[in-house]
Amino acid sequence: MSDANSSEAPPVAGDPVVRLEQVTKRFGDYVAVEEADFGIASGEFFSMLGPSGCGKTTTLRMIAGFEQPTGGRIVLEGRDVSRTPPHKRDVNTVFQNYALFPHMNIFDNVAFGLRNRKTPKDVVRTRVMEILEVVRLPDMAERRPNQLSGGQQQRIALARALVNLPKALLLDEPLGALDLKLRQVMQIELKRIQREVGITFIFVTHDQEEALTMSDRIAVMTQGRVDQIGTPTEIYHRPATAFVAGFIGTANLLPVTVRSQQGDEVTVDSRAGGQFSVPAGGRTHQPGSDATLMVRPERLVPTGAPLHGGAPAGTIEATVTSLLFQGPVVRCGVRTSAGADLVAHLGPEDDPAQFSVGSPITMTWAYDGAYLVPEAISADQAGVTHMDDDETAALAAG
Amino acid sequence: MSGPVTRRQFMTRAGLAAGGLVVAPSVLAACGGSDSKSSGSGSSEGKGDAQVWFDNWTLYIDKPDDELYGKGGTLDEFQKATGLKIKYTEGINDNGELFAKIQPLLSKGQPIGPNIIAPTFWMAGRLITLGWVEKLPLDKVPNAKNLITSLQKPPSDPTGEYSLPWQAGIAGIAYNQEITGRELRTVQDLWDPAFKGKIGMLTEMRDTIGLIAMSEGIDLDKPTFDKFQPAFDKLDKEVKNGQIRQFTGNDYVDDLEQGNYAACIGWSGDVVQLSKSNPNIKFVVPESGGTLWFDTMVIPNEASNVDDVAKWMDFVYDPVNAARITASVQYISPVQGVQDELRKMGGDAAELADSQLLFPDASTLANLQSWGNLDKEQEQLFDEEFAKISGT
Amino acid sequence: MARRATADDRGLRKSKWAPYGFLSPGIIWLVLFFLVPVGILLKASLSTKPSRFEEPVFDWNFSNFSTAFGDYGTEFVRSFVFAGIATLLAILIGYPLAYWIATRGGRWKNFLIGLVVVPFFTSYLIRTIAWTSILQDDGPVVALYRLLPWVGADGRILATPMAVIGGLTYNFMSFMILPIYVSLEKIDFRLTEAAADLGSTPWGAFRKVVFPLSLPGVFAGSLLVFIPAAGDYLNNRYLGSPQTSMIGTVVQNKFLVQFDYPQAAALSIVLMVIITAMVLVYSRFLGTEGLAV
Incomplete structure (x- = not known):
């Protein structure tokens, strides 16, 4: 755990169950995974998060043994399993489409792994019935998979894998096929089950909210690379890259240039004009280097509104472009004089009623409410990210 | 297979292929009651404006497009000479199939379409016995006098009034001297243990049983099942002990060439052609005798234009026309004077004139027998027993 | 309302x-x-x-039926034995082929399946006769065959049960391959990953997951091979001997040579009834209803 990415993460309990060492996977010229290097601790709920094609599923399949790494090693409890076929690895997978055996009843599906290990009959029966209790489907043993609902199949897929007490349980977008309500129920169920069985979960998802809700730690991946590994809070508040900032939740991004640093306080020049003070986030920023200032919508407020987390860091002149009432907050879209679109979530204390579309507004945020991402973005990337997902999440919350 | 496909070769194969298709309609026809209106032999279309419709076996006449023997075949010549139109179809593949097709119509006194058909002599005999063919207007066929003596009034048509032979051939022993290592002369030679599993028989019951019967001292005149029992016993014994490998139709030719057979019962016409390319293939009329078979021309009941049919028969019994046909099909012609006409034609045709198998001399002829007529009960016994033994 | x-x-x-x-x-x-x-x-x-x-x-x-059983029992038994062996061989040969095309065929799949059907462009009769050339006593195949220690110098393939069964297997092979291929094609091969994940060796995954799921295809293929094979007469006619005659041969002869329609009809019906009974037992045994995915 000595590499740059994981050094950001706080130390986790227990030894790593799975360790990826410089793991690379190429399909022909295409690099699916590039030098993935991290460890997953025993009992951890670890997520790999990223858009489709980012390499998260390939990484999972390498851990499961369905793919072999082109370079690097995969170590399972201290043993190099890079070339070990899946049936000899002590991990189990919950597949995206569940992959239940349609010609077997639920009992036989769940007993499949135990029987492969020549477990005595009575033990098989006890363990299968136990795990069916855990997933709360004890009465389904005699049914066929096609007689079950999607959520039930999901639980059976989980039971079929868990019954083997694997060193790690690999879950490949397991909730992707479920509708929203069921997905939320299953998220809670998964957490409950994980606590109950105490097995390491390695979870692949493209849904940032799902990852934030469930994970102890998250690896955010894009284009085959791991951008950041950290706890949900870390990743949300202190994104290592502009991509992470944008992919996890909504972020207002402003291109800035570092002017000076004094202790943990950095002074930056906005490229659209203006100067701000930003916490350094434990880093040293070279004066003159380009970076990105991130402010989350809930921290962006009109001047005059109550601030949390220190003095105002600076102001931005803008015009209100939209006002959407979303229950707990009003989603206020503004356009800066430099032309960047920003989003602020205004609470009742911000008195959103005083604004109307087209009226000028001066935005500000508390010193602690911003974060300096040590990565430059171009001027046209300035503004709010992740609009679509933000709306979806808002709807879901409502 | 080398060499041209002969009439009998084609018949065996096409017949078998069609066999599967023919089963259903024949059952329907046989069992379907009196309103059955199945089409006539050969084709379903009518005679059109043709006065003569001859339904024959495949590859059994010279054709105008016959490259070897030039344009203007016998059919054209006939139309030129008489002004009559002739429709010639090649609808006959197999005697049994032919019978299955025409039986429903003829048994109800309905015309079948063609006004001449070409059943093999024993099938002609069956049709004659059943009264399903017309008496020939022989007074209008003066050339009928050219019919060779050995085929006059054959047992299948004792009065000679119902059928005229079309072409004839001999069944004898065919063998591959490369395998036998010696000349064969008798049917007994076929039972030589050295040839175990390499002897072939024909599925044509009369040729196989006929040859064996003659070798057992049974003549083919007035055949009865009791009289032929020893021949069947002999055949059964040689099948059971594995001496006989298989019963085939014309594909015995392949078996001979490919070394599957050391020897078998075969037909003269094929071996004439085969021995040209493979001199090891020999044909011999066994000392105990060979069978003479022939296909006939008969006029089915209710046929129209009988006088015009007579003109056609007269035309093909003219030695000049008969020789043209023989030169193409290479079987024994039933017409006297063909040998001389072939010599006049010169070239390949003249060579044929000297073949013992096309023009057997008196001593060979004396050694050939034709089957007497089998009545239907007897024929049924023969066919059943033969089928049981041969497994075909 | x-x-x-x-x-x-x-x-x-x-x-x-x-x-x-x-x-x-x-x-x-x-x-x-x-x-x-x-x-x-x-x-x-x-x-x-x-x-x-x-x-x-x-x-x-009813005597036609007693004759059918009395006189032709051997041919019936032989037909079912030959057809049964041919069906089994067709599974043994056809299944791996169908499996290979379904799993490894990639973009060549349709082309390869097309090749399986290509023999149909030639007449069944011609294809059967072609075997007589390939297996001729003077040919290279028989020459090699004779090298086998238990085959003598005068060993032959034609006119033996082996040739007839081989011909039946060959002629009806496509009817086995196609339905098996279709059922294999339908299988989600992530299921084999799931089996491997749960500790199955590749063979174990095949045995416990892929093969059971392809059984409907094997069942359909078996019927499509067994039924026509049991009634076939051409293979025996060209590749067999009097010792290998099958019931189809008898029916064909009864119809076309002996004009014994009643006996032929009785034989056909007995054949039909026995095959139907076998199919029912077979389908019960395989339990295809439960296999519907």
């Missing part, structure tokens, strides 16, 4: 007849080309021919 319910009711009643309307072409076809011929066959099988060339007369003549 009440009025609505009545209207719905009427709609329902009307639509109750609609399925029969759609079915009618099929039903008419079935009646005309299956039930009627079978009826005629049944009638013929209980008839007697007064003499050889007269039409059969229906007279409840």
Whole structure:
């Protein structure tokens, strides 16, 4: 755990169950995974998060043994399993489409792994019935998979894998096929089950909210690379890259240039004009280097509104472009004089009623409410990210 | 297979292929009651404006497009000479199939379409016995006098009034001297243990049983099942002990060439052609005798234009026309004077004139027998027993 | 509400007849080309021919059936044994081929399956006769065969049960490959990953997951091979000997040579009944209903 990415993460309990060492996977010229290097601790709920094609599923399949790494090693409890076929690895997978055996009843599906290990009959029966209790489907043993609902199949897929007490349980977008309500129920169920069985979960998802809700730690991946590994809070508040900032939740991004640093306080020049003070986030920023200032919508407020987390860091002149009432907050879209679109979530204390579309507004945020991402973005990337997902999440919350 | 496909070769194969298709309609026809209106032999279309419709076996006449023997075949010549139109179809593949097709119509006194058909002599005999063919207007066929003596009034048509032979051939022993290592002369030679599993028989019951019967001292005149029992016993014994490998139709030719057979019962016409390319293939009329078979021309009941049919028969019994046909099909012609006409034609045709198998001399002829007529009960016994033994 | 319910009711009643309307072409076809011929066959099988060339007369003549069993038991048994072995061989050869095409065929799949069907472009008869050339006693195949320690210098393939069974297997192979291929194609091969994940060796995954799921194809293929093979006569005709004659040979001869329609019909019906019974037992044994995915 000595590499740059994981050094950001706080130390986790227990030894790593799975360790990826410089793991690379190429399909022909295409690099699916590039030098993935991290460890997953025993009992951890670890997520790999990223858009489709980012390499998260390939990484999972390498851990499961369905793919072999082109370079690097995969170590399972201290043993190099890079070339070990899946049936000899002590991990189990919950597949995206569940992959239940349609010609077997639920009992036989769940007993499949135990029987492969020549477990005595009575033990098989006890363990299968136990795990069916855990997933709360004890009465389904005699049914066929096609007689079950999607959520039930999901639980059976989980039971079929868990019954083997694997060193790690690999879950490949397991909730992707479920509708929203069921997905939320299953998220809670998964957490409950994980606590109950105490097995390491390695979870692949493209849904940032799902990852934030469930994970102890998250690896955010894009284009085959791991951008950041950290706890949900870390990743949300202190994104290592502009991509992470944008992919996890909504972020207002402003291109800035570092002017000076004094202790943990950095002074930056906005490229659209203006100067701000930003916490350094434990880093040293070279004066003159380009970076990105991130402010989350809930921290962006009109001047005059109550601030949390220190003095105002600076102001931005803008015009209100939209006002959407979303229950707990009003989603206020503004356009800066430099032309960047920003989003602020205004609470009742911000008195959103005083604004109307087209009226000028001066935005500000508390010193602690911003974060300096040590990565430059171009001027046209300035503004709010992740609009679509933000709306979806808002709807879901409502 | 080398060499041209002969009439009998084609018949065996096409017949078998069609066999599967023919089963259903024949059952329907046989069992379907009196309103059955199945089409006539050969084709379903009518005679059109043709006065003569001859339904024959495949590859059994010279054709105008016959490259070897030039344009203007016998059919054209006939139309030129008489002004009559002739429709010639090649609808006959197999005697049994032919019978299955025409039986429903003829048994109800309905015309079948063609006004001449070409059943093999024993099938002609069956049709004659059943009264399903017309008496020939022989007074209008003066050339009928050219019919060779050995085929006059054959047992299948004792009065000679119902059928005229079309072409004839001999069944004898065919063998591959490369395998036998010696000349064969008798049917007994076929039972030589050295040839175990390499002897072939024909599925044509009369040729196989006929040859064996003659070798057992049974003549083919007035055949009865009791009289032929020893021949069947002999055949059964040689099948059971594995001496006989298989019963085939014309594909015995392949078996001979490919070394599957050391020897078998075969037909003269094929071996004439085969021995040209493979001199090891020999044909011999066994000392105990060979069978003479022939296909006939008969006029089915209710046929129209009988006088015009007579003109056609007269035309093909003219030695000049008969020789043209023989030169193409290479079987024994039933017409006297063909040998001389072939010599006049010169070239390949003249060579044929000297073949013992096309023009057997008196001593060979004396050694050939034709089957007497089998009545239907007897024929049924023969066919059943033969089928049981041969497994075909 | 009440009025609505009545209207719905009427709609329902009307639509109750609609399925029969759609079915009618099929039903008419079935009646005309299956039930009627079978009826005629049944009638013929209980008839007697007064003499050889007269039409059969229906007279409840059950003796045709006793003859069928009494005289042709050997041919029946041989037919089913040969057809059974041919079916088994077709599975053993056809399954791996279908499996290979379904799993490894990639973009060549359709082309490869096309190749499986290519033999159909040549007549069945010609293909069978072609084997007589390939397996001729003077040919290279038999020359190699004779090198086997238990085969003598005069060993042969043609005119043996081996040749007939081989011919049946060859001729009906496509009917085995195609349905197996279709059922394999339908299988989600992530299931084999799931099996491997749960500790199955590749063979174990095949045995416990892929093979059971492909059984409907094996079942269909077996019927498509066994039924025509049991009634076949051409393979025996060209590749066999009098010692290998099958029931199809007898039926063909009874119909076309001996004109013994009643006996031929009785033999056909016995064949049909036995095959139907075997199919029922077989399907019960395999339990295909439960396999529907």
